[in-house]
Amino acid sequence: MFQVDVDYLKKAKKRKDHGKVVILVFLTLAGAVSLLPLIYLVCTAFKPPEELFLYPPTFFVKNPTIQNFKDLTAITANSAVPFTRYLFNTILITVCYIFCLVWLLTMTSYPLSKHKFPGKKGLMSLVTTSMMFIASAAGIPAYLIITSIGIDNTYLVYIIPALANTTCLFLMKQFLDTVPNDIFEAGKIDGASEWQLYQKIAIPLLKNAQATVIILTFGGIWGETGTSTTYIYKEQLRTLGFFMSTIGGGIARTGAGAASGLIMTLPSIIIFIINQSRVQDTMAHSGIK
Amino acid sequence: MAKQIKAKKKLAHKRTLGSVISFERRKSLEGWGFSLPWVIGFIIFIMVPLVLSIRISFYITQLTDLYGFEGQSKWNGIQNYVDIVQDPEVGEVMLNSFLDSLWQVPIIVFFALFVAVLLKQKFAGRVYFRVIFFIPVILAGVIMSYLFGEGVGSISVFGSLVNSSSGIFSSFGGKITQYIGDIMWSSSVEILIFLAALQSVPDILYEVVEIDGATAWESFWHVTLPYISPFVILNCIYALVDSFTKYNNPVMSMMNEMTEKGTEYGMASALSWMYMLLALVTILIFILFTRRWLK
Numbered sequence: 001m002f003q004v005d006v007d008y009l010k011k012a013k014k015r016k017d018h019g020k021v022v023i024l025v026f027l028t029l030a031g032a033v034s035l036l037p038l039i040y041l042v043c044t045a046f047k048p049p050e051e052l053f054l055y056p057p058t059f060f061v062k063n064p065t066i067q068n069f070k071d072l073t074a075i076t077a078n079s080a081v082p083f084t085r086y087l088f089n090t091i092l093i094t095v096c097y098i099f100c101l102v103w104l105l106t107m108t109s110y111p112l113s114k115h116k117f118p119g120k121k122g123l124m125s126l127v128t129t130s131m132m133f134i135a136s137a138a139g140i141p142a143y144l145i146i147t148s149i150g151i152d153n154t155y156l157v158y159i160i161p162a163l164a165n166t167t168c169l170f171l172m173k174q175f176l177d178t179v180p181n182d183i184f185e186a187g188k189i190d191g192a193s194e195w196q197l198y199q200k201i202a203i204p205l206l207k208n209a210q211a212t213v214i215i216l217t218f219g220g221i222w223g224e225t226g227t228s229t230t231y232i233y234k235e236q237l238r239t240l241g242f243f244m245s246t247i248g249g250g251i252a253r254t255g256a257g258a259a260s261g262l263i264m265t266l267p268s269i270i271i272f273i274i275n276q277s278r279v280q281d282t283m284a285h286s287g288i289k
Numbered sequence: 290m291a292k293q294i295k296a297k298k299k300l301a302h303k304r305t306l307g308s309v310i311s312f313e314r315r316k317s318l319e320g321w322g323f324s325l326p327w328v329i330g331f332i333i334f335i336m337v338p339l340v341l342s343i344r345i346s347f348y349i350t351q352l353t354d355l356y357g358f359e360g361q362s363k364w365n366g367i368q369n370y371v372d373i374v375q376d377p378e379v380g381e382v383m384l385n386s387f388l389d390s391l392w393q394v395p396i397i398v399f400f401a402l403f404v405a406v407l408l409k410q411k412f413a414g415r416v417y418f419r420v421i422f423f424i425p426v427i428l429a430g431v432i433m434s435y436l437f438g439e440g441v442g443s444i445s446v447f448g449s450l451v452n453s454s455s456g457i458f459s460s461f462g463g464k465i466t467q468y469i470g471d472i473m474w475s476s477s478v479e480i481l482i483f484l485a486a487l488q489s490v491p492d493i494l495y496e497v498v499e500i501d502g503a504t505a506w507e508s509f510w511h512v513t514l515p516y517i518s519p520f521v522i523l524n525c526i527y528a529l530v531d532s533f534t535k536y537n538n539p540v541m542s543m544m545n546e547m548t549e550k551g552t553e554y555g556m557a558s559a560l561s562w563m564y565m566l567l568a569l570v571t572i573l574i575f576i577l578f579t580r581r582w583l584k
Binding site for chain 1: 316317319320321323324326327328330331333334335336337338339341342345404407408410412414416418419420421422423424425469473474477478481482485486488489519520523526527530548554569
């Protein structure tokens with residue numbers, strides 16, 4: 001007969017608990033290093049002027065004040081183009097961009113991962129090669145092309161060029177590669193068309209790749225300043241990120257700049273918190289038994 | 290009766306679109322059909338500028354000439370490249386940053402894997418920890434530019450931050466803290482990719498090996514690692530590219546300086562192409578080494 005070794009089980013549980021403590025301690029220490037800049041940002045946003053210009057600069061705030069945020073609202077209230085317009089622009093651009101990007105990337109990665117067609121290998125190696133290129137060196141030719149197409153000074157210039165995102169395509173394809181082919185073959189035998197296979201199988205199974213791509217690209221497009229500066233000359237079409245970056249200029253506005261930085265960061269953090277649960281759950285049930 | 294059979298025959302021979310085009314061709318049409326929209330954008334916004342920049346790298350040009358591409362640009366042959374190779378300063382900067390990347394990449398990937406495995410465990414507050422470890426990417430995109438004017442999550446930002454906080458952190462010694470900070474800051478995308486990859490390992494595999502009596506250590510080496518090995522390689526490539534092209538890379542700042550000067554645009558293009566080749570060769574060697582391990 002079996003006899004359950006109660007002592008052994010107790011010990012095993014204890015060991016497990018110890019392991020958890022070690023994990024927590026390590027993560028707390030390492031996390032503290034990652035968190036420092038954010039704490040610094042929060043502190044700076046609440047610093048009164050005399051602390052902002054201390055030398056050497058202090059890390060923590062001593063006499064917190066919300067004066068910086070008051071300054072910020074005063075500045076936004078007096079801007080030439082209403083603040084809400086910038087906000088509207090940024091939200092519109094971000095939503096359109098993320099939607100198009102996720103849609104395009106899943107659609108492109110599906111045949112790249114699950115089909116054989118001529119030119120596929122060449123295309124893939126072009127994509128990976130161009131990942132290694134430094135964008136600034138091709139900046140001027142890119143500028144020439146974008147202006148000659150004529151999408152400069154429209155909302156499109158924020159969205160279309162940035163859709164050619166090679167890194168995220170690469171990522172998406174890698175994720176799709178791990179989805180077993182059997183699922184698609186089963187779908188094919190059941191008579192699904194290619195479009196149905198893509199819509200009913202590939203897209204749901206790629207949910208956590210999509211969440212990853214959203215997290216990776218959101219910060220960039222939300223805080224977008226470069227395109228606003230280079231391609232847009234109508235103030236009404238510029239983004240919130242551009243507007244916020246103009247606030248920080250000048251010594252008198254340093255505090256307001258820090259406050260704006262804090263406010264610009266919040267949506268990214270929220271988007272991350274929403275999406276990270278998708279990263280965590282979806283893929284768990286995709287396996288074939 | 291005969292009529293019915295005839296009708297059936299007719300139906301059987303009815304040509305659909307699918308049977309007009311051969312199977313092979315239909316496959317390739319479908320493949321290209323799905324990827325075409327993105328590929329067009331890729332060609333216009335990435336390939337064409339790249340090819341144009343090859344052309345520019347053979348010229349002596351100024352920024353202002355490029356808009357017409359005629360102006361005063363002069364054909365310079367491979368002289369731009371020769372100049373770069375012969376310039377000892379460029380060589381030194383390139384070699385140093387290359388060596389830096391080489392030793393940092395394995396550490397970043399290892400650290401990211403370690404943290405991702407920890408973050409996958411179930412314990413109280415893991416959502417908060419995930420947020421914390423991903424903060425560098427969130428911050429890098431948005432606020433670093435406001436606060437510091439330049440440098441995306443760069444080592445200098447981190448270093449100055451640590452140095453400014455005299456007390457707790459400076460006691461660790463400046464340089465080492467800087468390196469630790471830089472590595473942790475660079476590894477957040479890799480942590481995210483690893484996390485997502487770890488989720489894709491079917492739970493049933495762990496159950497099976499647990500029943501067979503494997504320890505956590507063994508199941509990591511024999512289940513987790515083989516399953517996510519493509520992502521280890523993906524992350525190595527990602528980290529390598531990232532360390533080659535990030536803002537605080539000395540070669541990058543040299544290139545940006547040349548571009549901003551406006552007069553040496555051809556030179557800057559040549560330098561970036563050489564740098565790209567270096568990155569490519571490194572990654573090719575890496576892939577050659579890891580190919581056997583992959584499959």
